[in-house]
Amino acid sequence: MSSNAALWERRMAAVARGVSSATQRFVDRALNAEIWDVEGKRYIDFAGGIGVQNTGHRHPHVLAAMAAQLERVVHSCVQVMPYEPYVALAERLNALAPIAGPAKTLLLSTGAEAVENAVKIARYATGRPGVIAFSGGFHGRSMMAMALTGKVAPYKAGFGPFPADVWHARFPHPYHGVTVADTLADIAHLFKCDVEPRRIAAFLIEPVQGEGGFTVAPPELMRALRALADEHGILIIADEVQSGFARTGRFFAMEHYDVHADLITTAKSIGGGLPLAGVVGRAEVMDAPPPGGLGGTYAGNPVACAAALAVIDVIHEERVLERAQAIGERFRERIGELAADPRNGIGEIRGLGAMVAFELVRPGTHEPDPERTRALTARAAELGLLLLSCGVYANTIRVLVPITVEDLVFEEGLALLARALEETA
Template structure:
């Protein structure tokens, strides 16, 4: 029988250390909200492949859709011989996206491709090059995406000069207010980059790697006003927040603010590599033929999965289910904040089933414990729960269970997390 230890040794010899893993377990099979490693041990999954399998591992409708497509063809290249399910998925997203006017969509494979292509489209539409992002934001690991990401280590430290014309404004967190953020943006326009040079402002409705910090409605409204005034494209990075995770199909819907472009990925493919950009039609059509695309972009298998994902979200009412999951998790975390037998934790933050909480330096303290979340997550894995950390200082435990998880399984996982929090 294969073991985690044996596979770790093989990995060390064959795979570079630059790709890290949150756990030392090697997956053998998964179903719904459960995963089994190669040694046969069962785990409850509160990571969902980093918010990818929102509809659960191997949902029957996803498997059926992909098998049906596989029976016809697996690849032609949309740039060579296009196919209907790419168009059908674009039509579904165009209808659902919270944009003004007619929308169009294009598909890729990874979240970084989605954010970078959103910027390319914005640059083509405006004839400008500047991009403004936020501290703590995460937009991917390719070079431009790394430049937009608001965290140096490990995303920028070793990789030399980042692409130019990328600027960062402070995100409202840890004593920084929305007014502070907007004032800093206005000062940036006055001191660093004239707004007439800025193509896009990109922001996550909830920061993912940054610690599950909800972007305040007032900030999004302020950005929308400035973008409209200066002819700048507002990009909502929905790679992690999209597709029912926050209780809405798109996270930015909570604010009522309408962006110009939306980058999507992760949960759209239901476990198959799929990403895309949805945007206002006149903006999307700014790029000449051949300027966008990719060999595997909008794979027919992934598009089949994407259509099934949207069907499952609608038929199983997963937006409502996300709200219920968030309520259960938040109430449980609230009970942990006052317990002296647990390590100190802060209040839950997030929206829907995208919930995080911070590890604190002491009971009653507001100062976070740098690296504290990783230690808790490691103990949780030992107990049989897969859960991830995040945050600029590694202080946040993030909970991303599949939206199809049962209440019983959710509470069993929370029991294991509580065990990992024992002081």
């Protein structure tokens, strides 16, 4: 068996530098919320492969569904010869997604692809090119997704030019001085100075920003966007690649709002670890592009669809939505206790359900502390806890632990987090 150090050396020699890794430890195996590296060291996984393991690593029901599908067909390409798991998953997603009226689904492989396709569909349905997205938003690494992403380094710098007809408004974040009124003023300013509303196909918004720092879109913003969209014939695309699939205590974070999106993107935890993504939306919008306009060779792979059907069953059978709520509450409670000690430098604690995070700030201020954040994630890994940072200011610690984590393992992870905070204070 290779050591972490030897593998890292090989990796540095063989793999492009642009692919970053949060740790230089190599995974050997994983189960639910625990991971073991190639040297046998155990970690508690608060990262979940960046939000992909909401139902845990290698859930037995999901593995069994994958294995059963492997025995039948691994790939035929839906454009060549369709298969039932694709249709069955579309039916389930159409019933689950908070879309007004009848819904239809398109399956894909990655989050970026889902975003690209949602924009294609919105453009075709409206006959308009423009998209308004938000600062701090992250939508993927393909060209259009990069254009839509609202953070320059490391995602956009040096990779342009990007597709045109993309604009950004500030995403509200009162802790750092941006209100809903500021966001709406930005949109009004865009309509006055840059682009007329009838050139805009869609608003693209994450109900809870993922990479941006787990900032929650206030309900009044979502209502105001819906009103603007209805007034000007614009569609709303909710990017739920990270906020979806039980993370916030609902299948989709949009269920927390009293207005609907027209299109929702989904990926990450839907496939139980296999690459799978989708766009679910109002049937007449989804049906706008003609046959052949949408798809992809691997899009909606049968094994991934079988896994997704099992993931949905697990979410129902194991009451994962309620569990997400409980995990989020316990996390807030524990971090709230730790925040009482000013030396810990814990700023805002925020999120929805189990999509929770906290900022590290210089004690007594709202000033972000990215250096401490880096030190904390590094120390946590040494102690056996995989932690992810995020945020526009790279000072936010987010929790994407499998929602199916056992109580004891979760508490152990929280204790390691407290220790890492103390040791890096």
